[in-house]
Amino acid sequence: MQPSDRVRDDVREFTPYAPGLSMEEIKEKYNLTRVIKLASNENPLGASPLVKRVLGRKADMVFRYPRAGNPALTAALAAYHNVPQDCVVAGNGSDEIIDLLVRVTCRPGVDNVVAFAPCFSIYVQQTRLCGVALRQPTLGPDFTFDLPALAGACDEHTSLVFLTNPDNPSGHAVPAEEILALARSLPQKALLVVDEAYAEFAEPAERYSMLARFGECGNVVVLRTFSKLYGLAGLRLGFGVMPAWLADYLLRVRLPFSVNLLAEAAGLAALEDADFIGASLVTVRRGRTRLAEALAGFGCRVYPSQANFLMFKPPYPAAEVFEGLLRRGIIVRALKSYGLPDLLRVSIGNDEENEAFLAAFKDILDHAN
The missing domain is CATH 3.90.1150.10 (Aspartate Aminotransferase, domain 1)
Structure with a gap:
């Protein structure tokens, strides 16, 4: 063998x-x-200089486990973005949230996931690993979003639709109003996952981000990361904002303590350093x-x-x-x-x-x- x-x-x-x-x-x-x-x-x-100081102070505590579920961090994120705390899930980078979403919502060999081509490689990798079909309509001319094509690739077995806004590698973005319309056009089962890794850099950010519009549609998940704007790429920290029922299921299967103590402390400090x-x-x-x-x-x-x-x-x-x-x-x-x-x-x-x-x-x- x-x-x-x-x-x-x-x-x-x-x-x-x-x-x-x-x-x-x-x-x-x-x-x-x-x-x-x-x-x-x-x-x-x-x-952030504040993050560096906090990490120095926390170094003596690395022999301790962090609190399960990272309640201090999720409370701070909920307050910062004006969303309910029970809708926030922290992860070992937003990659972990993507992985959990696929594992929790998709039945291998039955359900499918939809995303544009090209797209973030983790969407492709995790769907393949879970035995879930990935449908990929192409981007429009000049890397614009053909949102009708994205919706048209869905059927009654579509569990997740990924949309990166702003997109990588083009930087193209569409206003939140168009994303809301897309979410409302999807089949009943489908969840729209809006990956906003770069949303803070848009001008104006509030025009493009779905976080402020989160409560307007019940089938939307918003992903954010601390790797870009907050400068914490090496600590691996991200989070998702999603319906409370879905957050509950992700927390049931998330590996214990996947967000380490230093990453949580850094995230809390990063939010404070305006x-x-x-x-x-x-x-x-x-x-x-x-x-x-x-x-x-x-x-x-x-x-x-x-x-x-x-x-x-x-x-x-x-x-x-x-x-x-x-x-x-x-x-x-x-x-x-x-x-x-x-x-x-x-x-x-x-x-x-x-x-x-x-x-x-x-x-x-x-x-x-």
Whole structure:
């Protein structure tokens, strides 16, 4: 018997999630002393000073288990977003909430899930792992949302419909009013899961986010993360806001203590640091405008974005530009894994990082002419 014979047939076909290249990998490969990472949509200001102080104070408590269900965190999130506490579920990143939603609501071999193509790879991976069919209508022209097509892919066995708003990797977003209309058009069984990992960066955020409209429709789940705006990607913290009956079932099957003590403390502190949140938003929105204008001036096609990144088509082959940036110590995201080999995605950095990226990009163009 081969070792792989002990593994499910469908699991043998899986490939690992492909994260962006690490800074250490690039330093070693190209013999660089400094590398700027603009590939993973992280906070360009790092983490909140208040969070760092709280983590230092909490370090002595890591031998203790956190409270089951993270009641302090869910209470703070409920108050912050003006939603009922029994509708909030915290998770080990929003990825855990996605996984739980699929496991709790979908019957293998019977139910299906609907999402646009391309989409976040976790939607694809977790539905496959659970033996649930994934239906994927394509995005509209210029990566716009064909919401009638999304609704049209549903039937009486559709359990979940995923919509990332703003979307990744394009940054496209639609107002909450259109999402409400979509939710009301879905079959009775279907839940609309709105993944708002980047919603805080939209202008104005309240026009696009479903959190303020949560109570208006009974079949909506809203996902948020602390990885982007709050700068806690390394601690893995996210949450979902959903009907109370669904939250109850997720908490019944969620692994105990999946949100660790330090992540919970950091999340509580991050919500309190209004100055850091404001500075992060100003930095990203200013940088987004600066990079969009500069890239367009370099002859790139830049797609409108409400997120903390820009997707663009360079005037030369994307693979060559990507490699050229790496050699100059700049990591962006190649989108071949999304089926978009002609496009690149750049995260918005701080002012210095943005200018370094633009200088490296210009140097590539100058050497190509």
